[in-house]
Amino acid sequence: MPWSFIPIYPPPKPTTLRVHVPDPSANLFQRIIRNPTNPNRPMRERSCAEMLCVVLLNCPQLRTAIFEQLAELCGWQGLPLSELHYDIETEQAVGGKRDDLRIVGYENEDQTGAPVLLWTIEIKVQAGIHDSSHESYGEEDQPQAEVAVSVTQLENYDRWLETQAVAADRKAGIVLSIPSHAHQVDDLIQAGKLQPRWHCLRWSDLGRWIEDQLAAETLPPHEKVFAEHLLGFLLKFLQDPSEMNDHRIDIEDLALIRAYAQQGKACASRIHSLVSPLLQVFADSKIAFEKVAHQKALFRPSVRSVVWGYLVANGKRKPVPELCLWAGVHRDRARVWIEVSPNSPISSQVRSAIAERIGPLQARDPDWAIPAPEESAWRVVHISKPLAWLLMEEDQAGALAEFVRVAVEDLKQAGVVDALQLIGATDA
Known part of the structure; x- marks a missing residue:
């Protein structure tokens, strides 16, 4: 059958089968954060910092086990980690900067006196160690001076750590990342730009610590749930790529290879032929597109065969779509949507214009929706329907073209196209 092969990209297989992790579709962190390695998703480091923070706050036994490993990494011995009272928070001020995650341990619940320990954790998902303006700090944590010179962000955090009064000088920085940044951190230490209190940790290492606790079967039930979901999320999205090469293939991998070899090219050809008439739908719409093209990326990460057109002149910004109308097959759905680059100067205006006109759009078809961030x-804004609907259609290409034609007409009649093109013309 023409529609018998829909591409499925399985997640990396876990490095272990010792413990249970939830199905990705049911993973609570994946449902909230989605894919933090997707470059189109902003705030990915912040989201992962909040994920780790909430687990540490709600899972005291797992937290103690993780802190024992961190203390060992820092060379701290004999600390009563399970008895300390912790202040664990994200986005705390470091002078004019903010660290991703801060952990401060106190002997007393009222957190009086000098802390017993202090970790500032720099969380990395896709980004590397970036530069920022140089700051120096006084005893009140306020920047005494900001110098117009570029230094790594860790150097500012290290200067701030130097001013913190902590018992036995137990204060350290941790860089938590997908691949280790150990070489870069070591170079900074050797160059005298960082004190040797900085350490590197991979998400994969954190995952192994969590796995060990699950395998021991000693976690309370509610902590086990958090641990399983966190481990599942780490295994799918945050493993060191160098470790993914060691996964054993299984029967699903072989089935996928065979299916692609037997049907892949023919399937792609059928889908592209189904979508190509949409070029004429765009031409008949009388919308003044700057350019119209057919993107054929069915067996790539975007999994789509779509026709798209610039709604405003793109100028020097090619080939990045600034403001576009798209229509065609996206994964296993027929879809029509408008997108704008999140970095575009007109992004906020475009979103406001859509919000003002979503009512008239939904009056024409209630399936129109504004996607969640x-x-x-x-x-x-987008509208879609499952491709399975086409299986019942005699003229599949005609049915898809009619779906797109009606959706494009909705956008015109609701005033969306005119409003967006006016915004683009004003910006130009």
Whole structure:
């Protein structure tokens, strides 16, 4: 059958089968954060910092086990980690900067006196160690001076750590990342730019610590749930790529290879032929597109065969779509949508214009919707339906073209196209 092969991209297989992790579709962190390695998703480091923070706050036994490993990494011995009272928070001020995650341990619940320990954790998902303006700090944590010179962000945090009064000088910085940044951190230490209190940790290492606790079967039930979901999320999205090469293939991998070899090219050809008439739908719409093209990326990460057109002149910004109308096959759905680059100077105006006109759009078809920010950083409005509907159609290409034609007409009649093109013309 023409529709018998829909591409499925399985997640990396876990490095272990010792413990249970939830199905990705049911993973609570994946449902909230989605894919933090997707470059189109902003705030990915912040989201992962909040994820780790909430687990540490709600899972005291797992927290103690993780802190024991961190203390060992820092060379701290004999600390009563399970008895300390912790202040664990994200986005705390470091002078004019903010650290991703801060952990401060106190002997007393009222957190009086000098802390017993202090960790500032720099969380990395896709980004590397970036530069920022140089700051120096006084005893009140306020920047005494900001110098117009570029230094790594860790150097500012290190200067701030130097001013913190902590018992036995137990204060350290941790860089938590997908691949280790150990070489870069070591170079900074050797160059005298960082004190040797900085350490590197991979998400994969954190995952192994969590796995060990699950395998021991000693976690309370509610902590076990948090641990399983966190481990599942780490295994799918945050493993060191160098470790993914060691996964054993299984029967699903072989089935996928065979299916692609037997049907892949023919399937792609059928889908592209189904979508190509949409070029004429765009031409007949009388919308003044700057350019119209057919993107054929069915067996790539975007999994789509779509026709798209610039709604405003793109100028020097090619080939990045600034403001576009898209229509065609996206994964296993027929979809029509408008997207704008999240970095575009007109992004906020476009989103406001859509919000003002979503009512008239939904009056024409209630399936029109504004995607949630975590679903897409680019799409601002869309309508879709499962491709399975086409299986019942005699003229599949005609049915898809009619779906797109009606959707495009909705956008015109609701005033969306005119409003967005006016915004683009004003910006130009």
